[in-house]
Amino acid sequence: MQRYFVNSPLQAGRPIQVSGDIYHHMVHVMRRQLDDQVELVDPDEEVFLAKITKIENSAKFVTLSVLKQLPGQSELPVHITIGCGLSKGDKAEKIVEKGTELGADAFWFFPVRYSVARWEGKKINHKLKRLRKVAQEAAEQSHRTHLPKVDYFASLKDLPDADYTARLVAYEESAKEGEHAVLKQTLNTLKPGAHLVTLFGPEGGFTPAEVTQLVDQQKYVAAGLGPRILRAETAPLYLLSVASYVYEL
Amino acid sequence: MQRYFVNSPLQAGRPIQVSGDIYHHMVHVMRRQLDDQVELVDPDEEVFLAKITKIENSAKFVTLSVLKQLPGQSELPVHITIGCGLSKGDKAEKIVEKGTELGADAFWFFPVRYSVARWEGKKINHKLKRLRKVAQEAAEQSHRTHLPKVDYFASLKDLPDADYTARLVAYEESAKEGEHAVLKQTLNTLKPGAHLVTLFGPEGGFTPAEVTQLVDQQKYVAAGLGPRILRAETAPLYLLSVASYVYEL
Structure with a gap:
């Protein structure tokens, strides 16, 4: 069933109005009609079944009756932040x-040093807006309850330094040297609720100096991601898949 | 270092000539010059270091001196065939x-039933040619020694029925029912040299009838791939990443 993220808390029995992108997607893309059902996720990451009770095409909103809360267990038990050096083309979207x-x-x-692409001035907000929309659509499509945040930082040194449980930097040179233990050990020690940050370089990878800075000054640990050389946009997917295996299968 | 797949067996000390796409990529894309080194992989999946000794731009070939064999250990110990129902757009390429x-x-x-795309007549060979080129470029880029084959079959019933060690069909309904054990159990029982075939549906998935046919008549086992709903082109990457974790980390 189609799922939408809404901005206000939901409660069974209380109606809700949706407009903007959700209205457009419901009515014009999915061609939903009166009495059709959808799933809504509220800011508390609670999932509800809802039924369309009114479609106002002139004012462009839809009213839904919130029927009941649904079980929602589709989140990785360990929170994983994916940090990526800017890559070419539409790789950030992928x-x-x-x-x-x-x-x-x-x-x-x-x-980072080997980033060919640059986001500057207005482009930063434009890119973030687009990427947040991509995240929302993918979260709806894959039945997530958590809507991933997307943020931009001007340099490695500006990355947030919160109380993360573990920090890894994917490093091709580690992989070439046959270093495959760090990733496995790290994943196996994290408990539900832990927060893992993993950084990935752009096409040319991180420079040795960048890795040294991350390791010596920012508490990251260099880790190889298996024996094959993965493209910039493939490596994060490898990490997330592997984490799903460890925590969910 | 750039890697190329060549069609004839290599031997240290014996020169080799390359032409066609390899010539073009070496000379015009990578702008390699005399004495530059590259890696060559032969049909026996052996890797050699080679040095350019002659560039013939009029006849469009390059002669290389094959210097020495290199260790090449970048292959998954379990052979995994990825079978996909035809999807829309460029998903097959991805x-x-x-x-x-x-x-x-x-x-x-x-x-399959829910495939919107169809490959027919000349389009089949055109698509396969393109996909084989994509496989070759990706294999070179990721330093594989095995060049994956790409084939087309007219229906599920036409799929090869060789002596595979295990056969899975990724089934969303299994995932929804919380069935996550089959994939893990299967991966954990396979030994090096085993051959796993896994089938994936297109955007709409397989129909229940297709899954029944695969299970009852073609020896496949239905398996869920974790709690989130993965797109047609994401599910195979999940399986391969997870296999790498089990066999290589």
Whole structure:
């Protein structure tokens, strides 16, 4: 069933009105009609079954009756933030789309030495707005209850320094040297509710100096991601899939 | 270092000539010059270091001196065939590109009930040619030694029926029912050299009748792939990543 994220808390029995993108998607894309049912997720990540009771095409809103709360267990028990050096083309969109499907908690983007792309001035907000829309659509499509945040930071040094449980930086040189133990050990020690941040380089990877800075000054641990060389947009998907195996299968 | 798949067996000390796409990529894309080194992989999946000794731009070939054999250990120990119902747009290309990076042994494509796309007549060979090129480029880029095969079959009933060690069909309904054990159990029982075939539906998934046919008549076992609903092109990448974790980390 189609799922939508709404901005206000829901309660069974209380009607809700939706407008904007949700109205458009419900009425014009999915062609929903009176009495059709959808799933709504509120800001508390609670899922509800709702039924369309009124479609106002002139004022462009839909009124729904909130029927009942549904069980919603589709979130990775460990929160994983995916941090990516800016890559070329639409790779950021692919990372957010697939990463959201695979359970990422949040996404960070930042320029590094080998980033060809640059986000500057108005482009930053434009990009973030687009990526947040991609995250929302992917979260709805994959039946997530958590809507991943997407943020931009001006450099590695500006990355948030909260009380994360573990921090990894995916490093191709570690992988080439056959270092595959750090990832496995890290995943196996994290408990439900833990927060793992993992950073990924752009096409050319991180420079040795960037990795040294992250390790020496920002508490990251370098980790290889298996024996094959993965593209910038594939490596985060590998990490998230592997985490799902460890925590969910 | 850039890697190329060549068609003839290599031996250290014996020169080799390359032409066609490899010539074009070496000289015009990578702008390689005399004495530059590249890696070559031969049909026996052996990797060699080679040095450019002659560039013939009029006749469009490059001669290389084969210097020495290199260790090549980047293949998943279990052979995994990814079989996909035809999806819309360029999803087949994405599956082959990312699936090759993640270690797939072979790809099958076939139409099923919910396939919107159809490959017919000349389009089949055109598509396969394109997908084989995508596989080759991804295999070179990710430093594989095995070049995955790509094949098309006219229906589920036409899929090869060789002596596979295990056969799975990814089924959303299994995932919804919380069935996550089959995938883990299957991966954990396979030994190096085993051959796992896994089938994935298109956007709408397989029909219940298709799954029944696969299970009852073609020896497949239905398996869920975790609690989130994955897009047609994401599910194979999840399987391959998880297999890498089990066998390589």
